[in-house]
Structure formats: C-alpha cells, structure tokens
Amino acid sequence: MNINKQDVRIFFRYVLPSIFSFALSGIYSIVDGYFIGNRLGDAGLSAVTIVYPIVAFIQAVGTGLGMGGAIYFSIERARGQDKEANRLIAIANWLMLGFSVLLTTLVLFYNAPMLKLLGASGNMLPLAQEYIIIISFGTGLQIFGTGLVPFIRNLGGSSFAMISMVSGFATNIVFDYLFVWVWEQGMTGAALATVLGQGLIRRGKRHCGLCVYRLHDFHYLADFTGHR
Numbered sequence: 001m002n003i004n005k006q007d008v009r010i011f012f013r014y015v016l017p018s019i020f021s022f023a024l025s026g027i028y029s030i031v032d033g034y035f036i037g038n039r040l041g042d043a044g045l046s047a048v049t050i051v052y053p054i055v056a057f058i059q060a061v062g063t064g065l066g067m068g069g070a071i072y073f074s075i076e077r078a079r080g081q082d083k084e085a086n087r088l089i090a091i092a093n094w095l096m097l098g099f100s101v102l103l104t105t106l107v108l109f110y111n112a113p114m115l116k117l118l119g120a121s122g123n124m125l126p127l128a129q130e131y132i133i134i135i136s137f138g139t140g141l142q143i144f145g146t147g148l149v150p151f152i153r154n155l156g157g158s159s160f161a162m163i164s165m166v167s168g169f170a171t172n173i174v175f176d177y178l179f180v181w182v183w184e185q186g187m188t189g190a191a192l193a194t195v196l197g198q199g200l201i202r203r204g205k206r207h208c209g210l211c212v213y214r215l216h217d218f219h220y221l222a223d224f225t226g227h228r
Helices: 005-025 028-040 042-078 082-117 124-137 139-147 149-154 158-182 186-207 220-225
Strands: none
Touching: 005 042, 005 149, 005 158, 028 042, 028 158, 028 186, 042 082, 042 124, 042 139, 042 149, 042 186, 082 124, 082 139, 124 139, 124 186, 139 149, 139 186, 149 158, 158 186
16 A cells, blocks of 8 residues: 555544544643642542543543544545535534433432442542532533544634633633632532533634534534424
C-alpha cells in the first residue's frame, strides 16, 4: 500500500486535534480535585476521586453514541445517501437526549447507593453527594459536549472541536478558581465550574458554522419522524 505525504498530512490534521480534545475532556475532575484538595483538604479530594467513575461513565456514553452515529453518518454521506445520513444524525441526537434524561434521573435520585458502592463513607459521602448532584444537572451538557465532537470532526471541523474543548477547559479553570478559592463555594462551586465549562463547549458547537445541526442542510427532526 502506497502512502504519500498528502495522506499523512491529512491523517495527522484529523488525529492530533482529536487526541488533544479527548484528552482534555477527561481531566475536568482532575482540575476540580486540585482546587478542592487545596481548599478542603483530603476529604474533599477523596470525594472528587470517588465521583470520577460516574463522571467518566457519563462522558463515555456521550462519546460512544457520538462516535457510533458519526461513523454511520459518514458512510451514508460517502454513498450519497443524504436522507439516510440525516436520519442517522437525528437518531444519534435523540439517543443523546434520552440518555441525558435517564442518567440525570438515576444520578439525582440514586447517587447515595452509587457512591457507597464506589467506597464513599463518613465525611466523604456528603461531600461527594454535594458534588455529584450539581454534576447530574449538567449531564446533558456532558453527553452532548462529547457526543457532538465526532460529528463536527467528520464535517471537517476537527480544529474547531479542539478549540471548543480548550475553551471549555480554560473556563473550568477560571470558574474553579473563582467559585472554590475566591467565593469559597466548596464542592458545589467546583461542580458548577465543570458544568459551566461543558456548557460553553455545548454552546460553541451549537452555533458554529460547521455545527452538526446545520438546519439548512439537515432537517433531522423531520427525517427522524419520516416526514419532510
């Protein structure tokens, strides 16, 4: 198989921003842990660590739905089957919405058993609950924030996806500093910083020129129901 320099450049143009984007998406809780650990000590840091598997699972759901949908979406577009591509992007978005509601409900009402199963006890349990309850309200932002990345990348917006992730990460750091250190909001402040950071990513992807919604091209709500 012959590989020319142009193929290599295209490969790395897509791969490097993708690697960087997904690396950033996984370290929001690490940033929270840094600020919480310095402000609330070992108990706060332990609480953030206990919660991390739940946060990682939420992000994994978004990533899985987004990557699966984006793969089939790109295949159908390459075949020239635009209507089927529209239907697939609609299904992916509705699945992300459905899982957002489901996981928000589960985490909001069953966070105590989850945290105890992960090892939370004593002083850690109320701190972990304080953190995860706020995070649960931002579940949709996290799922769409990670789930839209593959679609944007497949539409040629890999650099924009990376920029939006960097912007959200920087926002998280700024709000962590303000909420945790300046305004002393503790676990609630750290969780709010994460949700706001994810919210910025979601808003940027919603309004970008390469946004997967692109309503003038993809009438995905109509296609999902089978009507034009």
